[in-house]
Amino acid sequence: MTAPAAAQWTVRIAGLIAIVLGIVVWVGGSGIVPLHMLVGIVLVTALWTLGILGLRAGTGPVLPAIAFAWGVVVVLLGLNQATILTGDGHVIVQVAHLLVGIVAIGIGEALGARIRRVATA
Secondary structure (H helix, E strand, C coil), rough: CHHHHHHHHHHHHHHHHHHHHHHHHHHHCHHHHHHHHHHHHHHHHHHHHHHHHHHHCCCCCHHHHHHHHHHHHHHHHHHHHCCCCCCCHHHHHHHHHHHHHHHHHHHHHHHHHHHHHHCCC
C-alpha cells in the first residue's frame, strides 16, 4: 500500500469512527469525549499528511492548502465547541461540527484521488 493510500484509508476509518463516537457523545455518552478527540486528531493528522504527499506528488498547491486550512478549522472547532452557543442553541454547533468533519473526510477523498491521477499521468 502506498503512503497516500494509507493516509486516505486513515482519513476514512478515523472519520467513520469519529462520526460514530460523536453520535454516542451527542446522545449522552460524554465519557468518551477524549477518545472522540483523539480520533479527530488522527483524522486531521492524516489529512495534513495527504496535503504534504499531494504537494510532493505535484497536485498543485490549492487542494493541499485547503486540506491544511480545513484541518485547522476542525481542530479549533473541536477544541472550542463546548464553549460556543451553550444552552439550547448548542445543537447548531454540534451540527456544524458534524458537517465540518464530513467535509474533512471529503477533502481527504478529493486529495487522495488527485494524487492518484497525478501519479498515473
